[in-house]
Amino acid sequence: MKVHLLMSSFSLLLVTVFLLFMPLLTRRGIFFSATVDPEFPHSDEGRRLLRSYRWQVAVWIALVVLLTMRIVPGRPNFAGTVPLALLIAGTALIYWRKFREIHSHYGVHAPEVRQATLSVSAVNENFNRWVILLPFVALAAVAVYLNMHWNDLPQRFPIYWGADGQPNRWANRDWQGVYGPLLLGAYENVILLALAWIMSHESRKTVMRYVTVRGVLFLLYPLTFAFALGPLQPLLSTPVWLGPGVLLVSIVGLMYWSYRKVSAPQARDDVPEPQSDDYWKAGFFYWNPDDPAILVSKRVGIGYTMNFANKWSWIALATILVAFLVPGFLKSI
């Protein structure tokens, strides 16, 4: 019971911090998903709107916490889902109301000038061959090392640990148990590389693309490290938190770097995204039937979202979903 409450409180705390800072986690010239003057968020009115949003979110969080304290003790299964769902739904509504207000009263409605780059060579991001290959080489090296120390591996070893630090899933010393995590790591790397390639070819050349493509390439490394550490752990006796810890620190560092890059005063897109707020339904969903781009810079957070008016976006979404579900499916048969 206590673990449920603790987990629920911790995830609520993380989401709360994110939600309070969410309007700031975006690029210059965007505030609550609306196109504004880049200086508007720092103006008195901009600050007032942010304060008002935070107060409303804080009150909603307090209500959700009170509700959680009444619901969770009787229904521990709800601990992880109901409070989060309520928190996100309520905050989305508060956010959407602010988007409408800012779009109507402070939004930039000037006719936009579209730009395109005429230099063919500078259109896509360059991928360094060694940056891509190194994680795969590392996984292969770990596989060779494990093969050489096969007899030193225990017959059964833990691969997953619960929040209480106790192992909750085990692997056997067979090819699936030992090499499975490495193959899964290589598979995840291929998916990430495919995403980076699609971003590079199916989006406009913006600061967001620079940041996201590099971010994805960077993530190959802590992910590879975490996957490689799984079967190595029994041999090296490393702390169980090392893999997830390195991954978490990397993600936090990456988010900080990304935010600094996209919000820097000198950040300029070579090819800007369409700026009209009319393409953003509820401030969250990009819907522009005329735009052939599949991926567009997000207005909430760092990264990319899809043009939901493009059928290829749905096909890509389904493909990504299937790609992520395949390992689980293969495991179950």
Next chain:
Amino acid sequence: VDELRILLVSGKLAPGSVLPSVRRMAVDLGVHFNTVAEAYRTLAEENWLDLRHGRGATVLKRDAPAAANAELVDELRHRLRALVAEMRAKGASAAKMRFELRALADEIQP
């Protein structure tokens, strides 16, 4: 089309340079493929671009056209006057217009 034609006339897009594919240009501009394809076709019909399947759009070297006849000069004068009148009606000052027209005249290469 107009913006591309300005770049071609001014020589900023040199003969031999290759323009991005229709798909790339459409993604950059956030407009339908057909719109860009139509623009490329218009410029190809004016002999500015060479459109070959699989090779993209290459800027062509165009011979200087024959000396403009009096009708063309009349058309130019007529369109400029109409534009100046429209801009004056929208509030553009005479001094500003003179400055812009002079700057434009200076940009025209012989």
